[in-house]
Amino acid sequence: MIQTAGNMKTYKKKIKAALKNRFLRKALDNFASAYKMSRAKAFEGTNLDILKDQITDGKDQALAQLLILFDQFKAGAEAAGAIVHLAATAQEANEIITKIGRDNGVKTIVKSKSMTAEETHLNDHLETEGFKVTETDLGEWIIQLRSEGPSHMVMPAIHLSRQQVGTLFSDVTKTPVDLEDIDHMVKVARKELRPVFLDADMGISGANLAIAETGTLGIISNEGNARLTTTLPRVHVALVGLEKLVPDLSAALRIIWVLPKNATGQAMTSYVTWITGAVECAASATGKKILHIVFLDNGRLELAKNPVFSEALRCIRCGACSNVCPVYGKVGGHTLGHVYIGAIGLILTYFYHGKDKARAIVRNCLNCQACKSVCPVNIDLPFLIKKVFGNILEDEGVRPAKNIILSAVMKNRRLFHAMLRMAATLQKPLVKKDAGVLRHLPFIFGKAHDFRTLPPLAEKPFRDLWPKIRPQIQTPRFRVALFGGCVVDFVSPEQAVSLVRLLAGHEVQMEYPMGQNCCGLPAMMMAEEKTATDVAVQNLEALEPWRYDYILVLCASCGSHMKEGYSRLLAKKPEQVEKLRMLHDKLMDFSSFMVNVLKVTPKDFIQNQTRVAYHSPCHLCRGLNITREPRELLKTAGLEYAPCKDEDVCCGFGGSYSLEFPEISSEILRQKLNHVEATGADVLVTDCPGCVLQLRGGMDKKNSRIKVRHIAEIVADNLKNG
Amino acid sequence: MEQNELIDLMKEKAGLVQAVVLTVTGMEEVLRYSVDITLRQNGKTIVAPDVGTKDMQKLEKLCGVSGLTILHPPLRSHLSGIHTALTSADRAIAETGTLVLDSGSEDVRIATMLSETHIAWIPAGRIVPDTASLSAFLIGKMKSLPGYLAFITGPSRTADIERVLAIGVHGPQELHILIMEGT
Numbered sequence A: 001m002i003q004t005a006g007n008m009k010t011y012k013k014k015i016k017a018a019l020k021n022r023f024l025r026k027a028l029d030n031f032a033s034a035y036k037m038s039r040a041k042a043f044e045g046t047n048l049d050i051l052k053d054q055i056t057d058g059k060d061q062a063l064a065q066l067l068i069l070f071d072q073f074k075a076g077a078e079a080a081g082a083i084v085h086l087a088a089t090a091q092e093a094n095e096i097i098t099k100i101g102r103d104n105g106v107k108t109i110v111k112s113k114s115m116t117a118e119e120t121h122l123n124d125h126l127e128t129e130g131f132k133v134t135e136t137d138l139g140e141w142i143i144q145l146r147s148e149g150p151s152h153m154v155m156p157a158i159h160l161s162r163q164q165v166g167t168l169f170s171d172v173t174k175t176p177v178d179l180e181d182i183d184h185m186v187k188v189a190r191k192e193l194r195p196v197f198l199d200a201d202m203g204i205s206g207a208n209l210a211i212a213e214t215g216t217l218g219i220i221s222n223e224g225n226a227r228l229t230t231t232l233p234r235v236h237v238a239l240v241g242l243e244k245l246v247p248d249l250s251a252a253l254r255i256i257w258v259l260p261k262n263a264t265g266q267a268m269t270s271y272v273t274w275i276t277g278a279v280e281c282a283a284s285a286t287g288k289k290i291l292h293i294v295f296l297d298n299g300r301l302e303l304a305k306n307p308v309f310s311e312a313l314r315c316i317r318c319g320a321c322s323n324v325c326p327v328y329g330k331v332g333g334h335t336l337g338h339v340y341i342g343a344i345g346l347i348l349t350y351f352y353h354g355k356d357k358a359r360a361i362v363r364n365c366l367n368c369q370a371c372k373s374v375c376p377v378n379i380d381l382p383f384l385i386k387k388v389f390g391n392i393l394e395d396e397g398v399r400p401a402k403n404i405i406l407s408a409v410m411k412n413r414r415l416f417h418a419m420l421r422m423a424a425t426l427q428k429p430l431v432k433k434d435a436g437v438l439r440h441l442p443f444i445f446g447k448a449h450d451f452r453t454l455p456p457l458a459e460k461p462f463r464d465l466w467p468k469i470r471p472q473i474q475t476p477r478f479r480v481a482l483f484g485g486c487v488v489d490f491v492s493p494e495q496a497v498s499l500v501r502l503l504a505g506h507e508v509q510m511e512y513p514m515g516q517n518c519c520g521l522p523a524m525m526m527a528e529e530k531t532a533t534d535v536a537v538q539n540l541e542a543l544e545p546w547r548y549d550y551i552l553v554l555c556a557s558c559g560s561h562m563k564e565g566y567s568r569l570l571a572k573k574p575e576q577v578e579k580l581r582m583l584h585d586k587l588m589d590f591s592s593f594m595v596n597v598l599k600v601t602p603k604d605f606i607q608n609q610t611r612v613a614y615h616s617p618c619h620l621c622r623g624l625n626i627t628r629e630p631r632e633l634l635k636t637a638g639l640e641y642a643p644c645k646d647e648d649v650c651c652g653f654g655g656s657y658s659l660e661f662p663e664i665s666s667e668i669l670r671q672k673l674n675h676v677e678a679t680g681a682d683v684l685v686t687d688c689p690g691c692v693l694q695l696r697g698g699m700d701k702k703n704s705r706i707k708v709r710h711i712a713e714i715v716a717d718n719l720k721n722g
Numbered sequence B: 001m002e003q004n005e006l007i008d009l010m011k012e013k014a015g016l017v018q019a020v021v022l023t024v025t026g027m028e029e030v031l032r033y034s035v036d037i038t039l040r041q042n043g044k045t046i047v048a049p050d051v052g053t054k055d056m057q058k059l060e061k062l063c064g065v066s067g068l069t070i071l072h073p074p075l076r077s078h079l080s081g082i083h084t085a086l087t088s089a090d091r092a093i094a095e096t097g098t099l100v101l102d103s104g105s106e107d108v109r110i111a112t113m114l115s116e117t118h119i120a121w122i123p124a125g126r127i128v129p130d131t132a133s134l135s136a137f138l139i140g141k142m143k144s145l146p147g148y149l150a151f152i153t154g155p156s157r158t159a160d161i162e163r164v165l166a167i168g169v170h171g172p173q174e175l176h177i178l179i180m181e182g183t
């Protein structure tokens, strides 16, 4: 049985246990690396964005008319001899299938892989009803023998080692199995399962697609078990989620073309089976296959109407959102999901299995956007995850105290800033002189937080330094406003000071609008949407975008939230539309401004060729799609850029994530730092003050010689006339 | 794409997924190849559910001298004893090295699923560059009711244990594609 934690306390225990599993981590890590390469190779020469948009549009159109497509499918399939059912709930689907079994005198059942059957817990139901059910997909068979759920939607047994599988097989077959020889284990499965296929009265499959136009099911598989399941027994039942309906063949072919490539980097699965109606079958009394197709609603029709969440139904179950998820990579699918796993699992669990199962797992997201960037159907997974979190808080009617406090404080900028100033004074006894770190963490943090040191709040925030350093340019080439963000302003003002130094000599009139508040992302992360909206409006008012040519950010997270998040939050505020459009047109990250607008050249910098590694912040490379400029700027500024493994993988910070899940955050950080150390670089550069905080704290904790700098700082240091 | 380019692409892509691809001159060679492979693999039986009467006579002769048995339809009665399955393929998709087989006949399904080695022949003229160029053909097939259509890309495989690729888990352990040139 699948055990999913219903509260944070149990969940934390589960996380700790998962983190101790070294095999799991290594397996997932190897897979993540291999996956990225094979996916890139599989899509070589393809304009993936266009294709993704096509599939997305097709899916959205289908979702808007599921019942029409269902009727059309039913007409086609029944004309071809199938019987088509629609089950409102999981229970109903299971009962329909039980009845089909009973009516046809079925005793034994073979199953090919179906996430939908996992969703309804079909096996448990059928076994209670007295049927003998055997999973035939190798991975599914293994986990069935172990009585556990899948840990990945495509590779259900990825959490197990060959030794574990070998031992299991030798127990089951009562014959010794060579624990190293995977080929042999596969042959054991072939041998054991063949007679089961031959004896089975009924085969149950899922389907990847249901083509309305012709009433055809499309099923993909690599092993061939789906073909045997649908061919040998006299009865075939296909259990299909309603969202698998597509209007026509071309929509189906597009999905078939993308799915295996995005799932594992495979160009095409070994088998794609297209079944239209009841074909000949000598095992059946009528000479025709007894074919039942059971469509499952289980909340899908409702979900399809939901303006925010309907896009979750686009999912084609490729599993890619797990493959690239740094959290998945550390704890695996049994800890990051219920039946459905990874990013999409955090969302669907709430809808298909209820809030108790979703409550704890849904918090376990860094908002790193990696899942979103590989999703072939453009689901905004991190956003929906936060939305589910918000829904659960709402359902339960209790907001955690920290949410209430954060909201109250953040909405009131003066109060917020006054509190930060007060904290800066109070922390004084804790600050290690000259080291720029807190001597020990405030008592509210436990031992788990000790994986990094934390910087103190700055003695003077940037907003207090600003009046003294504000440049006065007579005839400026550009007028720019800096949006600092909380960390730059109150923790790392030196990053903004570096920007001021860099702008000197370029005739740029910079301003620091004093009414600016936190960008609001932390509120979003805690699902405090109302607060996030208030703050967004405050910032638009304060920034007065019409006054400037550019609005610069030193923090990628602020920038990406102001671009994407604000559009969503302010969608229903027509009075903000024009200001927002201006903000979007003018918002620019630091590196892009230096490279594309000021067009700095190597002549401006001392070419000391310091060896630097680069960490690409999630919200810069995926949020704002900026990848070229920072690397180019490093080279222009006289630095030697040393490429590093997984540069674009999250550092584990995730704002409040690292406070809520320090165990996972520190694991992700540890790996990141190891990769950086392997480059032999002297400095690690990044362009997000949050990442700087995490990375610097981590390096400091391990007494590494590698310095961590914001890109603005290191570039300013190399200025010739600085 | 020219026919020879399609053949080359088909060879390359099917080869990448562990299929054996050869060009042959005609049915004679296909039959002889099937018998040779079966003998080489110590197989005892061949099924050939969709070869014509004349070719079947030739195959019977070849098998007769080599001591192989031809199992005749209905194949339901031979579920456990099929070594080699010889079938035609209706189309091939070069881009992915895929065969397309109308498998409406139960004998074709059993042959291609339960054999140890599947040998499929296809006239070169039936290779198309990509899936999209096959739409009309597929729709036609799906509309002729009922139907069971198979895309086959390489032999059966799994990577379910430690992601290590292993061939031949439930379906054929080998797939041989014989392209008949000039047809």
Ligand code: SF4
Pocket: A321, A324, A325, A326, A327, A328, A342, A343, A364, A365, A366, A367, A368, A369, A370, A371, A372, A381, A382
């Ligand atoms: S945003 Fe990042 S952490 Fe969250 S689910 Fe997606 S990949 Fe995982």
Ligand code: SF4
Pocket: A314, A315, A316, A317, A318, A319, A320, A321, A322, A343, A344, A371, A374, A375, A376, A377, A379, A381
């Ligand atoms: S959400 Fe997107 S990436 Fe994740 S399984 Fe579904 S289709 Fe694949």
